Amino acid sequence: MSRVVADAPVGVALIGSGRMGSFHAETLARRVPGARLVAVADAAPGAAERLAGVLAADRAYTDVAQVWDDPSVDAVVIATPARTHADLVVAAAAAGRSVFCEKPMAVTLADADRAIDAARAADIVLQVGFNRRFAPDWVAARGLIDTGRLGTPRLLRSLTRDPGGFDPSRVPPDTIFLETLIHDFDTLRFLNPGAEAVEVVATADALVEPDWRDRGLLDTAVVVVRFDNGALGTAEACFEAAYGYDVRGEVLGSGGMAQMGDGRRTGMTYSDAAGRSVETVRGDQELFVDAYTAELTAFVDAVRTGTPAQVTGEDARSALTIALAAAESVRTGGPVRIDEVAK
């Protein structure tokens, strides 16, 4: 039976085989139609080989330069530490490879601009890993907005609470803004389409690990974002929730309200003398397994069809701007205008 060329799988290399990278690799190998995990790259001795073995990827590299030399690689998934992202995007663009980059795409605006410019110049697909844009609840809410049923957004809310167990000594300053709330800032933008943030005021503290407050840890934060269409958004994060991993959203519009993030592990409820209960989600990979599959499927489809990414470098830059403004707001103790940060 004949096959069309269109059916050739997109060869993808994973760069960075940590927790998230491994999961993306597994998603690519098993759940993304049209993708083929051809290589894994990780500087840590043995790490790439181990993962490539498990997932039957053809090659394992310890030097990322080998990825650029590998002709079977059409695209890369970048899942290294945040501060390395922008350089890797630039390198991938230089090598003509499309990029799916985990969030944050960059931790400075200069880096974000370099990445965006490089991707544009090389005409590659550059997609950023804001997974909630692909999660069913959020997709459905955005659908209500796009069809006008929610009317004009007035109040938005997005929150992220991790199950805890983090090591405070390994949390760099501003992590809560640059790595956690960056999701929520993007979500606020996603749910308020066409609008941009104009002012940010953040309140934050070390409440989970108060002993680390003096060393600059922020593990709990509330950020209020004012948008240019008047809408007010609240982004909230905490590094510890006793009940699991909690990601929720809410939009109050002139026409109605949407709420996202049910938090249940299954629809099964159990009733006994203690009442009626449901199990709650324990981690992002459990909550977002379908969203991770959908975002990588969308990326692979964009690479194959040459269509634009659904989450762009510019989206990443906008969310970063809000994150930087929030961090600045904590330092100055007052509202920070986006145009002060973004200039």
Place this chain on the structure above:
Amino acid sequence: MSRVVADAPVGVALIGSGRMGSFHAETLARRVPGARLVAVADAAPGAAERLAGVLAADRAYTDVAQVWDDPSVDAVVIATPARTHADLVVAAAAAGRSVFCEKPMAVTLADADRAIDAARAADIVLQVGFNRRFAPDWVAARGLIDTGRLGTPRLLRSLTRDPGGFDPSRVPPDTIFLETLIHDFDTLRFLNPGAEAVEVVATADALVEPDWRDRGLLDTAVVVVRFDNGALGTAEACFEAAYGYDVRGEVLGSGGMAQMGDGRRTGMTYSDAAGRSVETVRGDQELFVDAYTAELTAFVDAVRTGTPAQVTGEDARSALTIALAAAESVRTGGPVRIDEVAK
């Protein structure tokens, strides 16, 4: 139909000061506008006096005949054991007093007919205590039926589960049908207005207290009722639910479905490492406090305004017929036609 003076409160006497009677008396004394609890009657020495004292009722009687001689009594609430109900209804009618009678109004069809005939002859208000007809969920569901949004009912369900702790030695045969499921049989009729049962098949057993099976205890039952409009109803009961008191209903119609009976004590949810939970309702007085108030308020209003009762002796007779058919079905091991029982 006689009317009391519009502005004076309706004087009500309670007959039978047990668990349910006491609650009705408290409802009358405190929560029913236009009612006045004027007397309590109970044959047990001291019982009527105690309750009358707590609730500031004027008089306490140990002989029900004293109630009929009391000119301040416009109406009575009958909350004695089931087998005494019909005679008391007849006596009240003879004395010209309106009656709110706890379910079942009678335990034989002959008794039911006597009660109905007496009430009709005396032109009194006769209302039967099918509380779910006044519970908000059920009222709302019936509203959907009356406005046509549910279409023609096809499948109905009504269930009652008690929290347990009953004494099997004190449960007479057929209690599950005559005293518990009688509610569900009425509910099926309430949710399928205009239709009547034509055939019943019941399956029942002693599952909570299996040692009592040989002595005729039935503590768990499923009854399927076929109605003359084709609809199939399932009534289900169990005398023990570990999680509390559970009353639910469901109607699948050609236009949609209604579900009643959320079972939550409050809307507060609690999340911790065990998941997310709500407290569940523990007893009928907690679940139906508003329904008990509404049914007695409706009764008092009917007495005051001379309008017909919302739940009639005929309703009680129809539910009884289904209950008797269910009991017969257990004995014969097959379906029982209503017209075999009701003749």
Place this chain on the structure above:
Amino acid sequence: MSRVVADAPVGVALIGSGRMGSFHAETLARRVPGARLVAVADAAPGAAERLAGVLAADRAYTDVAQVWDDPSVDAVVIATPARTHADLVVAAAAAGRSVFCEKPMAVTLADADRAIDAARAADIVLQVGFNRRFAPDWVAARGLIDTGRLGTPRLLRSLTRDPGGFDPSRVPPDTIFLETLIHDFDTLRFLNPGAEAVEVVATADALVEPDWRDRGLLDTAVVVVRFDNGALGTAEACFEAAYGYDVRGEVLGSGGMAQMGDGRRTGMTYSDAAGRSVETVRGDQELFVDAYTAELTAFVDAVRTGTPAQVTGEDARSALTIALAAAESVRTGGPVRIDEVAK
């Protein structure tokens, strides 16, 4: 503290027979054991008489001074416009009458102090109308806090959304803080017992009625409150929600999370081609009918037994301080310390 005779009902006069006052009067007349609505006072010609007639109160006054001369009045419920509250509390105290005062008890700290001092000097019961403290969900959440199951509060949320239909020309400046969010500020305190606010930052706008923005209308607001135990609270309000009246709360503690405010009118769900739906609550009197009854019952019990009020003048003052700080924050555009406002 003086006590009324234990067995006699507490005679209560309503002052102010508007929407909320009428409802309180009805609650007193029909749903509060031990209370007797003896008088209604309202300066508007005919208003007091009408309401007194409907509820069978003995007397109607157009001059509040008549209330103080009425020996059957043990206590008053103040439901006049906010700016008159403090003077009425002072007058009631001078007359030796206990006071249930609708929120806000005062709109300036000086007024609040006058009211508190007068009540203390006269040894009257002074209770303020923060109804959520008596609503079942909130009571249950506070129970979890008091028993330690929620651990130390870290993030709190309280929100109020009205169903809309307000007249922007009749909304004085700061109404959203002084009359709406005052509930949420008190709720945050109630759910974080023992802690006090230290800093407030507010963001607000006219989003429902943008044409009125220039005249100072604020119809949508988000206020972040930092407490002295580190907890961060968010209070949010909007004067229009298409789906009804929405009051919710949330506490994330070190041990778990509580969520309050389910918003459903009944537990009945309806499913059809559009999906599965529940009706939502449309107004405060529907949502809080039990809370209104409970708060007035608690007040009447406190008057009768000479025990302290469960919501004090000091509670009202603390919530007012947060409201004033929020209003100031909108004016200055930055965080406002409570001790700057409260001094």
Place this chain on the structure above:
Amino acid sequence: MSRVVADAPVGVALIGSGRMGSFHAETLARRVPGARLVAVADAAPGAAERLAGVLAADRAYTDVAQVWDDPSVDAVVIATPARTHADLVVAAAAAGRSVFCEKPMAVTLADADRAIDAARAADIVLQVGFNRRFAPDWVAARGLIDTGRLGTPRLLRSLTRDPGGFDPSRVPPDTIFLETLIHDFDTLRFLNPGAEAVEVVATADALVEPDWRDRGLLDTAVVVVRFDNGALGTAEACFEAAYGYDVRGEVLGSGGMAQMGDGRRTGMTYSDAAGRSVETVRGDQELFVDAYTAELTAFVDAVRTGTPAQVTGEDARSALTIALAAAESVRTGGPVRIDEVAK
């Protein structure tokens, strides 16, 4: 039991490329690790080729005999009309191929026995398509049973409601029992592990299409099943639900209750003037996509590792026995003992 080489994917051929077969083929091609869809067989001209083309299967056959001659086929998925299943299982066994057979595996007990015997003699894996055993809610409920938290099952419920749109002229007699409720009968057994049905009583009618009643159509049914451990199960089906595809389950045990089947499409809720709503699931492939993947993954794993199937031919036979007894009960109008049918 024979094993395929561990590292090679299991070659699977689909037999029957209709609605369900196409979905299974897509699942095998895209979502089941370790499987390879090598062939599609369908007697309808062009059908197999079309599907093979879409899913990149190597070969398309119009004669099932070609499947048995194809050395790349390790196992088959049978998704042809129900009455052909048993013969195909026998043929596959004769050819030494493992079988995943859609339900019902057979429509007579003689056929069921032939299939079971053939599979046993050939030492192949024979798994039957009872998908709910792999759906998360049901897996979780079974987990509660296996750990003892639910105690002894007393009352069980399983229901299936289709979204409607069926053609009554194409529904053979007993379809509701043999093809729809067979799922629910298996589910009752799955949730009452170790117990077997002893008696069945069914009530059924044509309520969706009453004009077809005289031609033997049954589109609505309630079946009560008594188990040998005393538990009573209710299975209920209707061929039309206005709100979509509805599959639910419930177990009341001595220790608590589990409820399965939430019916929501996503966790997103939408609130507007009509209330608060969620979208509901519209079809089995939407509801059970994960269950279909899980059951085929389990099958492929069983084939690869030579371990027994999780849902056996004996399970299929037991469910069939209940279905036949239910059909007989409708004909005789009374309860039918399983041992009368199963002999």
